[in-house]
Amino acid sequence: MATKILSVDDSRTIRLIVGKAFRPYNVTLLEAANGEEGLAVAAREKPELIILDVTMPVMDGVTMLTKLKEDPALKAIPVIMLTAESGRDNVLQIARLGVRDYLVKPFKEDQLIEKAGRCVTLEKKPAPTPA
């Protein structure tokens, strides 16, 4: 069974980078462009990990995280914040809401994999057999 990971970011660039990082692994990557979409995908798909941006249109990441933690069916899903904002108040507020980890942009793909690997099992895909 592939591990389901949800990437919530309004930037397609970041969603592409996240997708590229998980490509070598047995992961089904789900995507959402804002917190509202993210909550809907989370409720429908029950991902094992959510990678969440802070500043997004429609619904930001802090609001989405608050709503996730209020929902008994979703509150146990670990969340890694992936954001350029590392200000003291932001970090404290997010940590108190119950985030598993925090990764500041810019980031290296292997940093994301390392942090994700502490939350879920990441199995490498078997190498393709030569034709």
Add this chain to the structure above:
Amino acid sequence: MPAQPDLNQYRELARRYGIAAAPESVSRLTQLVARQDCCVDEIVRVIEKDPGLSARLLRVANPRASDESEYTVGTVDQALMRNGIGCALLLAMGTPLSMALVKTFQTMLSLKLESVDVHELDTLEGEHMRGSIGFSGKVVGHVYLRMSSASAKAIAAGILGLDAAELGPDEIRDAAGELLNIMTGNFKSNLCDAGLDCKLEPPKVGMTDDLTTPVEPGGGLERLAFRADPIQIFIEVTANPFFD
């Protein structure tokens, strides 16, 4: 100022999450600028201790000079007296912004981006890509990112790990917008930590041939330039403190 337990908790979280702090001189400068009753002498002392900040302040204070020999404002003290506290604010904002840009190139493109004098780069002419992000609150202003189409394409290809030929205009625009987001997110953190709370607007990115940069009334402008051959990037920061 937050209560000490909050500060200690933040330091512990920053260590656990691997969050790097802004340089001490920049944090101190931002805190001084945020205190509206701060005396200029204190700001002068902080800037003079940091040769990089001093050099940048003098560049901001001598916008028409092409090199140091043309400076009419020669000291940090004079620069702050003539241009006001907004000048120091620009330095406090430009440093985290530059650091985030250089780090983005290092971590996401494996390229060493160097900060250069604006006059060392070719002048942007005709149509080019311009991205902007506005911010408002206790400080108001804009960050502009300008580069040629070729530079924008090379950056998007590097960030996404794709061949430049595979990229469409939407991907190039989105990558430029994300670059702006990363830079401004980093400087916003520094401003907010010092008590200059502000909010960022979503980035706007498009092609333009307009090279003018509007400056907020009473505000200042700093121009920064970066190079990682063949990429050339121009950043402009405009800011006016204590808007609200």
